[in-house]
Amino acid sequence: MSLTNAANTPAVAAMKLRAEQLCVAFERDSKSVSVLEDITFDISDGEFICIVGRSGCGKSTLLNVLAGFLAPTSGSVIIDGEPVHGPDPRRILVFQEHGVFPWLTVEGNIGFGLSKLPRAEREHRVAHYVQMIGLQGFERTYPSDLSGGMKQRLQVARALAVNPDILYLDEAFGALDSITRLAMRKELLRIWQTERRTIIFVTHDIDEAVQLADRVVVLSSNPARIEDILTIDIRRPRNISSPHYLELRDKLLEQIGQAYTV
């Protein structure tokens, strides 16, 4: 699966992650219910992938498997040629909300994964990410005194600070108002473009997916299979009222099974 988005990604990117025939079944009322079935895809290094699907279809489950928090019932996840056996600081999962540690300051949160570094370097990195997420002046502030958007940025910064190859975001902006979400998307794209990580972003917001992704993985429901993998071949910065944008968005809406009139 090649990328048409030549403006933003290297022409030939190495393969980063491969999901191989992932199946996940949960016990429910002492019956085994299949949630994910035969999920197979490849993700290249530095790619921005969105995963969309209806609520409850298994997006978080898939992300938990990719991040190593949940062992698949069958199949495997291979990252950099090695099978995933558990969580790892090289790939960080960012949760929807309430993920920052309330007992630590902004600095303490960003520096959480950096305890092995020498002090000077840790402080340098913390300062860098404080700057990046625009929380200068809030270094000593506790999360209870931050807004929802600030907390979410903080969670992303804490993840980025440990220099992960892959960032998994599970509806990371879902709890935010639409203005903040828009700002956060721009922010995330800017970070992605400067730091070149692989990002796998789960969302139920179709617009969000079309605005952000190189490719969108569409999941069906009950059990989740891959419905389609759609390449978003729009140059960045994206014009979100161009005909092609609308066309891709409508196609996604259709695939998810929602009409595009209200």
Place this chain on the structure above:
Amino acid sequence: MNSLSKPRNWEKYFWPVLAAALLFAIWHYCVVWTGTNIFPSPLDVEKGMAELLHKGVLWDDIEDSVRRVAVGFGAAAVTGIPLGLTLGLYPAANQMVNPVLQILRPISPIAWIPIAIILFGVGDRAAVFLIFLGAFFPIVLACVSGVSSVPSIFQRTGRNFGLSSTQLLARVVFPAALPQILIGLRIALGIAWVVVVAAEMIAVESGLGYLVIDSRNSGKRYDLVIAAMLLIGVIGLILDLGFRSLEGLPSVRWGFRHES
């Protein structure tokens, strides 16, 4: 008054002082009206208090009581917190120990007095043992529930950043459970203060509890009895306020609802 508006500064002190004054007035007039000569009036108690302060033994009694609480409560915290954290982390162990804890917990430390005396004789150690018992269970249970209600998101995040299980305990589970642990410690301290007075009435011959019972036994000095009771109340309040101030520490403040 609008309940959202901040009470004005004088109001914060005015109403409590008024309530206390009313209570003293009622007490005073009850004594006057009934013409009792056993039950002391507030003025008698005040004189009794002055007498205690002059005799100088009062400070020794306060010191003895506070020391016993410090030792008993300290021992309960030092043993109860690690035990509670362990049980919270290992549900299997908790299932094994929990029934025993649940049976021992409702037994008033006062019921242990005979056993404390057999084990330690009449003296300091018996009293400290009783305080330990009173404080131990609430501390353990607060730790267990504190740890088991740490959101799984925090634990998963900790593991994601590569923490070992001891690091996870020290850097995630403990700080996340700390507000609940503090609540448990505060409750335990209150119990310890109640227990020390009871223990001193029976198991030792010094301290504020002993002062109460001794004032009654040697000469029916009810003015001294009530003076000692009031002191017990005031010191208990001071201990509690001191402990509550910990709730304002920045790294635990998030865990408490607080009116600003």
